[in-house]
Amino acid sequence: xxxxxxxxxxxxxxxxxxxxxxxxxxxxxxxxxxxxxxxxxxxxxxxxxxxxxxxxxxxxxxxxxxxxxxxxxxxxxxxxxxxxxxxxxxxxxxxxxxxxxxxxxxxxxxxxxxxxxxxxxxxxxxxxxxxxxxxxxxxxxxxxxxxxxxxxxxxxxxxxxxxxxxxxxxxxxxxxxxxxxxxxxxxxxxxxxxxxxxxxxxxxxxxxxxxxxxxxxxxxxxxx
Numbered sequence: 688x689x690x691x692x693x694x695x696x697x698x699x700x701x702x703x704x705x706x707x708x709x710x711x712x713x714x715x716x717x718x719x720x721x722x723x724x725x726x727x728x729x730x731x732x733x734x735x736x737x738x739x740x741x742x743x744x745x746x747x748x749x750x751x752x753x754x755x756x757x758x759x760x761x762x763x764x765x766x767x768x769x770x771x772x773x774x775x776x777x778x779x780x781x782x783x784x785x786x787x788x789x790x791x792x793x794x795x796x797x798x799x800x801x802x803x804x805x806x807x808x809x810x811x812x813x814x815x816x817x818x819x820x821x822x823x824x825x826x827x828x829x830x831x832x833x834x835x836x837x838x839x840x841x842x843x844x845x846x847x848x849x850x851x852x853x854x855x856x857x858x859x860x861x862x863x864x865x866x867x868x869x870x871x872x873x874x875x876x877x878x879x880x881x882x883x884x885x886x887x888x889x890x891x892x893x894x895x896x897x898x899x900x901x902x903x904x905x906x907x908x909x910x911x
Contacts, residue, residue: 710874711816713883717769718890724770725777725891732781739782748775756888765884772888776895787902792909800902807901808894811864815871822872825865832862853907859900866893 740748752772759765787793815822836858843851870889874881 707875710881710883710886714874714886714890717766717883717887721769721773721887721891722894725773725780725895728774728777729780729784732778733785733788735781736785737778737781740779745779748779753888757885760882760884769884769888769891773891776891780895780899783899783902787906790906796902796905796909800898800905803901804894804898807864807897808867811867812871815868815875819875820872821876822868823876825869825872829862829865829869832858832865836862849907852903856900856903856907859896860904863893863897863900866890867897 749772752768752775756765756768756772759768784797787797790796814820836855839851839855839858843855866889870886870893874886
């Protein structure tokens with residue numbers, strides 16, 4: 688009986704490991720494709736010199752498409768939805784990058800932010816994957832951080848205070864870093880994420896916000 692229990696436990700561990708590997712492979716594969724597609728849309732937006740959408744369109748576009756992704760995540764339409772979402776974010780990124788390119792060191796700031804984003808993402812992912820530590824405890828921190836960031840952004844709409852915007856940018860960097868650790872840990876431990884489309888959208892949004900936060904901080908640092 689003990690031998691059978693041991694063999695059953697070994698088989699369950701094997702299956703769990705295979706599922707985790709599959710979700711990781713699918714997640715990073717889809718993430719790479721959405722990042723490339725989003726970059727292409729950002730490039731198109733820059734070349735066409737599109738204007739930044741107004742606040743209402745941004746809200747409807749981002750949250751509407753995000754809702755659609757979650758609604759269709761368990762079907763083939765989920766892939767269409769996530770490319771629509773990431774493409775829209777790429778489109779909104781174009782005007783921001785054009786604004787930075789008008790600065791004397793704008794291209795340098797953008798390239799530095801991209802490099803820092805890539806290194807940060809790879810480093811945090813490696814920590815979660817290599818150490819196999821469960822970062823589930825970050826959930827409460829992220830919830831509190833989300834509330835603080837939402838209130839700070841609301842205040843930023845009414846008060847044009849440089850220090851407040853600096854705090855928001857730094858907050859997004861910390862929040863996004865925590866989200867990358869948390870989401871990767873969720874996949875590794877299969878605690879609550881086995882859908883690679885939902886895992887991808889979380890990591891994509893984290894990378895997007897991390898890049899914007901770092902770009903803003905670098906702009907502050909260079910007095911731009």
